[in-house]
Amino acid sequence: MNRTARLYALVEELRAAAPRPLTVAALAARFEVSTRTVQRDLQALMETGIPVRTTSGRGGGWSIDPQMTLPPIRFTTDEASALAVALAAADASAPYAAAARTAAQKLAASMTGPASTASQELAARIVALPARNDSAVRAAVEQALTRNLVLRLSYLDAAGRESDRVVEPAGLLTANGRWYLIAWCRTRRAGRGFRLDRIAEAVPTGEQAQPHDLKELLLNSAAAGAVQPTALASLTPPP
Template sequence: MNRTARLYGLVEELRAAAPRPVTVAALAARFEVSARTVQRDLQALMETGVPVRTTPGRGGGWSIDPQMTLPPIHFTADEASALAAALAAADTSTPYAGAARTAAQKIAASMTGPASAAAQKLAARIVALPSPTDSTVRAAVEQALTANTVLRLSYIDAAGRQSDRAVEPAGLLTADGRWYLIAWCRMRQAGRGFRLDRITAAAPTTEQAQPHDLTDLLRGSAAARAVQPTTLASL
């Protein structure tokens, strides 16, 4: 068994036993490798963000939080290649670009043989040019969306006017090569679309935002002609 297959096997062994911990000795016996190899593999999983943890002492061992991981998903070679290529196209200014890159690495690691080589060749033929979105702005938008908190931002509109606003994020829209934050603007008391590359500064707060329906806000927004559609499909 190669290391990639063993890493996935370790995750599934821990998932099957959860929430009970499993000792390194038991895992070593299961995969017919040394305890040192298992320890190194588990440390590698932890460093890549897999929610494994160790509990010291008698009755302790390694365990995983099953609610924080997905069960195995069996992609076809074409599906895996398409995902790897799409994730590779996410440039550094794309929202959640960091997570996209690590997801692409995990997909590539899960593939073997001709399928893996085909996906890597396809991804290498895709080039994404970064847009001028500030990384701190992108990170603040991501945090506010994930935590559903109010976002304070400075924005320059199409006429060059700058304003400071508090907004309640509802989602993201991509159109014509641009990314927009769709949010309820407290200053305008209406839904608005904010082009990410026109946000000059942004800072999330700890204040919880009110829930807003993304489709309703899109229909009330001028972002990327979103006022017109009668039906809207999410990505």
Template sequence: MTGPASQAAQELAARIVALPARTAESVRAAVEQALTDGTALRLSYADAQGRESDRLVEPAGLLTADGKWYLIAWCRTRRAGRGFRLDRITAATPTGEQAQAHDLAGLLLGSAAAGAVRPSALASLTARS
């Protein structure tokens, strides 16, 4: 990325901070790195009832709703698009495997998040020249 979009991204990044818990910090870092590198992740995930499962996923993007953050990914384990609440991911381990590219909007189709839109602050960064 170059030019005005690059400058806007740098300015936006400089204005975002987080005060994470230790586990959440390592999960968030692994998710961000996998999204950046286009690699698969092995997740340990606890559902709303606290049941743990292990998943192999191909990250497609992040969604925020009602103050929560979700990893939207193609789940190789379930062979379908899935959303994983970041605060329920108990471990995220990079696999080093290249992930298939998945369309975020396509993975959201048919879900409660199908109408999700990019925040206006990011619109200029994702616009095609």
């Protein structure tokens, strides 16, 4: 068993035993490797964000929170290929690109057989031209959206004019390969779209933003007809 497969199997072994902890010695015996190897693997899982934890003392060992992980997912070859294409589209300039990369690593580790082969072969045939990557701006926008925080922006319009804005984020719009932050602009007292690659600086203020309906902010704009991507419909809670 190679290391990638063993890491995946370790997670499933801990899930099956949860909430009971397993000792390093027991895991080493289960996978027929040294305790040092298991310890190194468990540390690697922690570093990638897998919710494994260790407790010391009598009855201690390693465990995982099953509510924070997904059970095994069996992808078809078509589904695996679709994921390869979707993750390729999440380039460095896209929102949550870093999370997309770690998700891709976890998906790759979980796939085996024809599905894994299909995704690897297709991934090798996809290339992209590098895009402008302002990680500080992207991280600030992600934080503001996730925590519903007011943002202070320095923004360049299509003519290159710079202005300072204070905005309350409502959501994201993607169109023709571009990403836009849709927000209520306190400066203009109206809904506005801010192209992410034109945001020169973004700073979360720490102030909680007022809730704004994304569809309402898009009314009477060029993006009024925007709809939710079909692939995301199953992730959205019912009204």
